[in-house]
Amino acid sequence: MNARERKMEPMVSSRFVGVVSFVLAVAIAALCDAQTFRGSIAGRVTDATGAVLPGVTVTATNNATAQSRTTTTSDTGDFSLPDLALGTYTLEATLQGFQTLKVTVEVTVSRVSSIDLKMGLSTVAETVQVSAAILTLDTKSTALSNVIQPKQVQDLPLNGRDFTRMLQLSPGVAGTSVNGVRTRGNNYQIDGADNNDAFQNIAAVNQGGVSGIAGTLLPIEAIDQFSVQSGGSAEMGRNAGSTVNLVIKSGTND
Template sequence: MLAAMPSFAQVANNTALVGTVTDASGQAVTGAKVTAVNVATNERYSATTNEEGAYTLTFIRQGTYTITVEHAGFSRSVQEGIVVDINRTVRTDVSLRVGSVSESVTVNAGAPPVSTDDATVAETLSSRSVVDLPLNGRDALKLAATTSDVIVGPKSNQTGIPPGEDFIGAGQREITNSLTLDGITIMNNLITVTNVRPNVDAVEEVQVQNGNYTAQYGSYMGVHVNLATKSGTNDLHGAVLEFVRNSLFDAHPFFDTPGSPKKPLHINQFGAEVGGPVYLPKLYNGRNKTFFIASYEGLRQIKSPSQLGTTFTQAMRNGDFSALCTAGFNAAGLCNTASQQIHNPTTLAPYANNQIPSNQLSGVSQGLLQYYPLPNIPGTNTFSGPVAANVSTNQTLERIDNNIGDKIRLFVRYDWQNTNIFGGSITPTGETYGPAYNRNIAIGYTHVITQNIIND
């Protein structure tokens, strides 16, 4: 049995809006009211500029914001389309014009600004990238490999032990990864691979960090990949999906023997996602306050990719290993290359001409050899043939966000996944099978006590 148990270590939320408010002469404006509104959920965050004209809105949710700045004697300034990625600090400086507060100046943001308030080296793939970019297997984590200095690690294997994938980046080994879902680790405890693959329709962003980490990432020096799940919005929305790959639709691969049957390939991915405000007729209207998202995805995969494996020739099964000595034997029957000479494991005496007497062949090994194929590539001890790589997965993800006024925000997210694998092998001792269970929960509580005191 393979299992990833629930984990309670969470990476802190560093998402923030900062900026400086000045007048037309460049002097700081003290006491200006700054309000940021999340366009999708209508969540509001407020602050007041200090004596240096600076404001900070911390622990906010990722999304697109409208920022309004007001102060007596100045026209209201409205900054629209401010995109805030997870765990990034976004600066929006504002210059106020003299005028009445009833007047407003609206500015539409262009390209997202370069983050200059922290030294983190990170790339964030937005929900549009997650949904629109071609993803083989609908695996959002694979988007990490589209960023600079990150590649998929060699331990990645759907039917491996443990099953899953990992990455290499920042000049470090793959064992120094950090892979998280909403800041909660989803890595296997033994090797830094993960089998967690949430429905991409429930993923808001994929953030990849590979250098100059903030303090909460100090445990790992390699690449840090965080999947941020979506929250519901004021608009009810949903999606239904079905992806099919089948050998019936495919031509024969170029290297197939003419007339040979196709190798089986049957992949079905199906599921649904729905999100919006919590609404109970005549009981509760959660618009602007309480939101939900729920998703399900199933995978049924049966395929037989080709694999190469080293096995025993018929001569080796009979105890004749003379083919291992490519340098030839001397008059005493010893191989001219010492590293190619075989020995009795008990007495360490060399076998003449690399031949084991039949009375020393193990009966147990002879019984096992009937399950090992003979080589089928001429002149080698290599066998090439199809092996099974079968996967069956059911996965759900649910999340509820609740705002209590403008000061308290709560969320609960639960990811559940059951996977059964069967991985074939050229040699019977290399096969893998079994269940992989993943349970991952995140609970968030943020309370803005004062502008400078926040409990998260």
């Protein structure tokens, strides 16, 4: 190996490392972008006196698909079930010596449904089931979020059947401008995937067509939930206005 080849070797190595680092950064960013279209359930389990209960088995079962996720409370009685498909869930908490508790929880897009469970002592096997859905609050995020539920999505008289009209149902919105940010300041997503026109920075779906190419129209009937978030965390990112997330309907066991 001559002197010139020895001099070029570290340059090639550093370029290779730089390219690999860039590819990994892009891949990680893409994965992060696709983590916002589902919901989560989190909370704490205590006994009748308010003392935390570790080791409680908490299971969330989707009422439409019967799919379930299970976790166990920590030493502080806390539990978390992230990345759940949207829908209505039956949350069940079980621990030997305590009454089995069942409650109904609604999981919505890009939200953490926070719920605290209180279990009573039991001398015999018995179950306490709360038939009405419990009011849940997202206490984990500082984002301002508005979720349009499936029935509203289907029943609203939208001009031109354009989903962007639902933006106006959120506070701080004028037309498609959120909190005074220009109309191109929104980050549009479908099931957490990018839905932005690279040139105009508007929703890629539901355009009238560019340069004679027919546009793609998304039927309102295909939308399950519509979410608008502003002032969110770095998880959302990209645009200063808001993150507009459409969730497409999925199948059930019916």
